[in-house]
Amino acid sequence: MNKFSVLTASVLSALMLSSVSAAPVTTEGTGVGKHGDIAVAVTFDNGKITKIDVVQNKENKVLAQKVFTELKDNVVRTNSVEIDGIAGATFSSKGFLDAVKAAADKAGVKLAAKPADTKKADSAMAQNQSYDVVVIGAGGAGFAAAVEAKSKGANVVLLEKMPTVGGNSLISGAEMNVAGSWVQKNLNINDDTPERFAEDTLKGGDFKGDPEIVKVMTVNALPTAEWLKNTVGVQFEDDNVFQFGGHSRKRALIPHGHTGTEFITKFSALADKMGIPVITNMKAEELIKDKDGRVVGVKAVSAGKDYTFNAKGGVVLATGGFGANAEMVKKYNPSIDERFKTTDAPGTTGEALYMAERAGGQLVNMGYIQTYPICDPISGVIELIADARFDGAILVNQEGKRFVEELERRDVISKAILDQPGAYAYVLWNDNIGKI
Template sequence: MFRKTVLNLTLACTLALAVAGCSQKKMTSLKDGTYTASTTGHNGPLEVKVTVALGKIKDIDATKNVETKGIGSLAIEKIKNKVIAKQTLNLDTATGATISSAATLRALKDALKEAGLTKESVDGMPKESINQVLSEKEYQYDVVVIGAGGAGLTAAIQARAKGAKVLVLEKTSQVGGNTLVSGGGINVPGTDLQKKKGITDSVELYKKDTLKGGDNVGNPELVDTLSSKALDAYQWLVKDVKMNFIQDRVQQFGGHSVARAVIPVGNSGYEMMSKLEKLAMDKGVDIFKNTGAKKLMVDDKGVITAVIAENAGKEVRFIAKKAVVLASGGFGSNIAMRKEYNPAYDEKYKTTCISASSGDGINMAKDIGAALVDMKQIQVYPTCNPQTGIISYVANARFDGGILVNQEGKRFVNDMGRRDVISNAILAQPGKYAYLLWGQEVEKNGHMTKMHKNEFENLKKSALLFEANSIEELAEKTKIDVTTLKKTLEAYNGYVKAGSDPEQQRGGKLRTILQGPFYIQKVAPATHHTMGGVKINSKAEVLNKDGKAIQHLFAAGEVAGGVHGTNRLGGNAITDIVVFGRIAGENAAK
């Protein structure tokens, strides 16, 4: 009996060691050296340089890329760290940055083929995840915020400031949402930066512009809240969030009577989102990434009690003892949903929106009886990359004096008009695209080619932007009739000198286009913002179809409708998310 027991134990130990040995897979020994490979990421060329020493990956340099800061760049960094730490290339991709992740892994594998890497050796490596995996089936918080974009983090910080225990659920691998990929400009009347430039503005003028810009379809009560609380929101961003704004720049977007948009350093949403994330973490806000909300739970009294979400393929329940805040964004990336509410915006449109803009929050709210408003109102942005649909920030040269011409070399629209008007005008041109043209008078004011250098260089490599010392050379590169183009510029420069543009009634600052080097960029519209969403009141409470507040449910940002009417003016989205995000967070904590 004793001998049998010992034999069984010996066999068990032997099997255990064998299993352990099989489970502890290691990276195939690689040939020492430095290896380089290139591929195409989400935004353009992506290069990796891998250093192998003593058969192991010691360093990865992937700095040569044009991926979106805070999204693609963050995914690259996560992959780099995981590969070096775990010595494996058997990784999943980052949710919300799939293209950038896949491109990075592809480039790494290509680079290491010369070092002896094979597909079989990759398959035999330990499987690792760069996404967050939760351990519990249920969590309890006072306030649960759905979405870690600008509105979501603003609401979370405000709720935490009022003493609530706060959780933010984010279905992708990174915070930021559409705010992160925006230009970050925020419209505010009465800022210190306006006063420095002697710009006269008022809450009433801002309200008037916003209502008019949306064809007076926007809810006046919500627009009044947006306008009257904009300055407080800006001051909060400066004093509490510690955002830095360009001190000598106040921008006038189309549809505004005066320049009122303050621009963050870097002219992108990264300045806001990086600072909001830091403040939220410092204040004790929990953020669960890779956790997509699926359903709102309601008790028999109609009160929101919890959120059901999915993480790593498993269902997780989040109890919200006080309230839930919807801040999950719009539905610009959801083609089926766009077609459901406005069939005109079908597959032929690319989008500036991140893939997570799929309308989840709107549908969850609709399922529990929330009213929807303005759902057919979908906005396209006029100056995007025709190949990818990504919004072009180099093309912000338009706001500093650049003009739009068509393939025939003729002007066809007020370059500073409303986004919807310009977009529709571009789509009516031959080929459904246009060219943005500017010279050094404009460039020396806005510096767009330098401020957005990576995009500028990528556009040139993609033959979407040309730089030349003469108009003749630009015409040759774009196949535009040189005689027509020169006549167009001669007429326009004459308008600038006269101080008015009788041909297209261009607003904003008029600047000549006489000094080279000159730039010409091909642009096309892409879906950009969905003005419709759940119906809210000025307290950010979500309303049902009877106009009554759904208890313990709030909403802010693009998930909510009624603020912008038929058309959102440039710079109003950021004002919207901060104003109503703060209101939603404060009221949720109560």
Template sequence: MKSFKRISIILLAIVLSLSAVGCGQKNGENADADTPNKDGQVKEEVYDVVVIGGGGAGLSAAIEVKGAGASVVVLEKMAFIGGNTLISGGELNAPETWIQEKLGIEDSIEQYKEDTLKGGDNQADEKLVTVLANNARSAIEWLRDEVNVSFKEDYLMQFGGHSVPRAAYPEGGSGDELISKLGTKVEEMDIPVRKQTKAEEILTDESGKVNGVRAVDKDGNEIIFKANKGVIVATGGFGSSLEMRKKYNPEYDERYMSTDQPGSTGDGIVMAEELGAALIGMENIQTYPTCSPVTGVLSYVADTRFDGAVLVNKEGNRFVEELDRRDVISKAILSQTDGMGYLIWDTTVKNKSHMDNYMKEFDQLVKQGTLIKADTIEEAAKFFDINVDQLKETIAKYNEYATNGKDEDFNRRGEIIGLTEAPYYIQKVVPSVHHTMGGLKIDTEARVINNEGNPIPGLFAAGEVTGGIHGTNRLGGNAITDIVVFGRIAAESVLK
């Protein structure tokens, strides 16, 4: 299940759950908490920890809190759990894994750290990146062993900016695998999830320690969720908030669509900022280079880029290394004629890229007129009015590079595969806003830091709501690693 199908499921979930709050989880001493306010009074529920956000970071944190013997509730404003993790590919980077060992890939924690720092122009907080790198392998092993996530045992992705393949690939090539298994674990542990319940304010006691959250459910009832030990903010980024994007970086205005789910509106950043939380890197907004020019949705069919597809322009020329950083490729595409790029691949690449997982999206792209399958390169090129002669010359030269094993034009990383086996495919792509690297400033214990440089007592954060981990640019596959690593750390820290 991929891009188009997942978006359809999300929209369907919103419609079907207009009358549903939560998902029927047990709640022990607060078992009557789902009853409406009959007398207009504000209800209260009491837990050790309140987690705001039911995406990958929030669910990981909640599972760890409950596993440590504490009580926890998850507040999710949308009608479904999952956040952007649900509509992601679900791949996550980790060095020195059992999969790399099976495939004979040499890697190291230090190399992963260096790639991540370099990928963000060395503007990330090195201490946070060190924590990410040191805990990446244990994060994927936790997903495998404790959450029962299944990964392909004979395949790793190499996203742009990484020196070696290190992204574990979930079965089905989808964030659905992660969220469905995290959701199952949450249910098994009787962790209450309050869907369609929007956090409005993070509360503090007289001393300034965070001790709860004021939220409103779908019926307009106000609920106070008391937190004896603290609150974990895991609300995601602000890629779907045009207002916030324009506030922090006017470049990302109405011209850009977004790959993000509609709940990514920066709520947690705004609430924490009201408590004096420091922000970092808010101007750093990332686009994903290969998205649908019709919907802006991230295309997983276009993941052929990682498995050998070649990126060309209207004139039939290559113009960037296909495995360069996302921001580099996005800027390169926008500088081409019509601000568009065209991915071309053959049957060999199609088979290598697990295309069978993405056929629903594939068929939708064909219907939209943004993808063509043809018996010849000429036929495919003419469909998009690409310069046929120049494209044939470009591909012929690239095929020579594949034979010789070196890309003399752009020094492409990874395996260079010649495009020689019909049928051929060309897909029209455009960048969309994808990830916001900026957010709440945290330390290595996932404590939210205030403007004076001190931790805000009782307040923790994890995932895309935070800043400082990715610098100016996030490398592909690092978001899922980030949310699991720091989601678990936040859970450990809040219980200290």
């Protein structure tokens, strides 16, 4: 072969190689979510994301569900991380998007800039629907109301304004005060009664509560807990109960995992099994009344479209409080001003209270807003070490001095902390915690 033919062969070989597509490549990236690292494995083909696998995460599986489904799908569809995260799961969304970006950087792939539209097309859901019962708010109370109504034969729908269900119930510790429970009996706590529970509740609320309503709660606490365990499937610890501040006995049942995730996952599964439609991203805006003044439905909005949900049997308003609405909090309790963060879920903004008021409801005791004593001073998120005080941990100030009874009410402890130098405290315990 002469020199010319060798050069020709080399050129042809180079042309052939340049015409073959590069093989897909998979790289891993890590971002920081709300509860730790989020690791992903991203597959790229010709500079496009074709697949994302979530390798590691410790996020709340209910709250972050759409991060790893809907948001993930949007990233693949748009080939971009410059898109909106999931409302109510901000930190999880950011951690996931940062992880994908890190994987792209490692692969040498430049992702697309912010796309013009990242929303899915509106569904063909009917804009006028009729049910026996409409429940507003898909937290623990809303799910309980929907499940119970359905079990009685009612046709039910559950509306939730946020992209995910759960609300405050999901992110709470979800302990449940119950007098005379099977766990108390396991621990030989045999002197607790609904009457004692009611006394503690009224005293702990400075006797502002309605005794008849308190009685309904305390008398029905045990059958409700048994319903949660036996019908809904909630698992409680069988060998431990908490004694919260203001209570004279250890009576708070503890769910598996010490968070409301146990409640909401079980409620969600049961609602699905029972055929209860749970419509997220649906914000109730107005209660509909008939000529006699009876509430017979709800007007709502989703993605700019108006919907009407007629309710032959009634509307259940289970939308929680307004702790995430700083302006509303300050309006009703000026002492809780801009200095305070919130432990509430992002959707706890209180508009439905005004909706009820416009329909003729009366708002009462709005100024009684609880502050939680042990939280992250930057984000406001509850610090789980707070529960250590129920097992014997103490609070000390900057001088190392104990300054409050740790089993006092939350408002008492909060005020005591704010009165210390620097307005903060430390939680202190040793290996004997839980043995005191």
